[in-house]
Amino acid sequence: MNIKQTKIDQGTAYLETIVTHEEVDQEKNHVVDEMIKTVSVKGFRQGKAPKSIAEKSLDPEKLSDHILNHVMSHLLEHAIEKNHYRLLGRPVLDELKVEKDGSWVVKLQLPLYPEIKLGDYSKYLKSKEKERKNRKVEDIYQALLDHEVVDVSKLIINEEVNYSLERLSTQAKSLNLPLEDYLKALDKNLEQVKKEYAESAEKSVRLDLILLEIAKREKIDTDDKELLELAKVSNIQAKQMDQLRSVMNRRKTIDYLMKI
Numbered sequence: 494m495n496i497k498q499t500k501i502d503q504g505t506a507y508l509e510t511i512v513t514h515e516e517v518d519q520e521k522n523h524v525v526d527e528m529i530k531t532v533s534v535k536g537f538r539q540g541k542a543p544k545s546i547a548e549k550s551l552d553p554e555k556l557s558d559h560i561l562n563h564v565m566s567h568l569l570e571h572a573i574e575k576n577h578y579r580l581l582g583r584p585v586l587d588e589l590k591v592e593k594d595g596s597w598v599v600k601l602q603l604p605l606y607p608e609i610k611l612g613d614y615s616k617y618l619k620s621k622e623k624e625r626k627n628r629k630v631e632d633i634y635q636a637l638l639d640h641e642v643v644d645v646s647k648l649i650i651n652e653e654v655n656y657s658l659e660r661l662s663t664q665a666k667s668l669n670l671p672l673e674d675y676l677k678a679l680d681k682n683l684e685q686v687k688k689e690y691a692e693s694a695e696k697s698v699r700l701d702l703i704l705l706e707i708a709k710r711e712k713i714d715t716d717d718k719e720l721l722e723l724a725k726v727s728n729i730q731a732k733q734m735d736q737l738r739s740v741m742n743r744r745k746t747i748d749y750l751m752k753i
């Protein structure tokens with residue numbers, strides 16, 4: 494798979510590639526081999542029917558989805574290996590075109606982890622003792638957002654906006670209202686809400702990235718022992734430990750900045 498990077502713009506890498514007919518068939522064979530293991534065919538034990546027979550029982554739509562997922566996964570692996578990308582979120586399939594010869598023309602967009610060059614936060618956050626006592630966390634947030642430049646991929650912002658719209662739609666359904674009527678009750682329209690969500694999401698993501706970078710510079714971290722104790726008290730599962738560490742490091746970083 495020869496993957497070509499066409500450009501990088503505002504934290505998003507744009508890629509193009511051609512997946513040959515032979516490569517598509519190879520992925521299809523792998524997917525079929527996996528899927529027929531769970532297929533039940535009359536006259537055969539589950540997963541024991543001949544491939545040529547079991548394949549006919551597969552859902553064509555699910556088969557296509559699985560093939561696409563396999564191709565996307567391999568494309569992503571190649572792209573990361575070739576260009577040493579550090580991703581901030583999930584890739585987005587921009588275009589998929591099937592040619593007459595069976596090959597695929599694929600265009601991808603990847604949200605990249607931005608390069609963050611921190612300013613002198615110890616200087617612009619520094620305040621007198623009296624001012625420090627009255628300072629709020631929101632003041633720290635605003636100062637960081639005003640002084641630090643971080644380019645966040647629009648893919649990340651769009652994803653956050655979609656999550657927020659889904660929650661809004663769920664709220665409307667709980668009131669047995671169409672989303673449009675629910676928004677009218679709030680004296681807003683869809684475009685206004687999308688804009689508000691986008692602005693909020695960008696600030697939130699930028700702030701998280703800035704705080705993570707400051708924690709890294711100041712060597713702020715939460716050790717495993719402290720995490721285990723917190724997890725036990727809060728009844729947090731092992732799979733959520735990384736998330737807990739991130740929350741704790743953010744809290745410690747904010748405490749550190751409040752004292753400057």
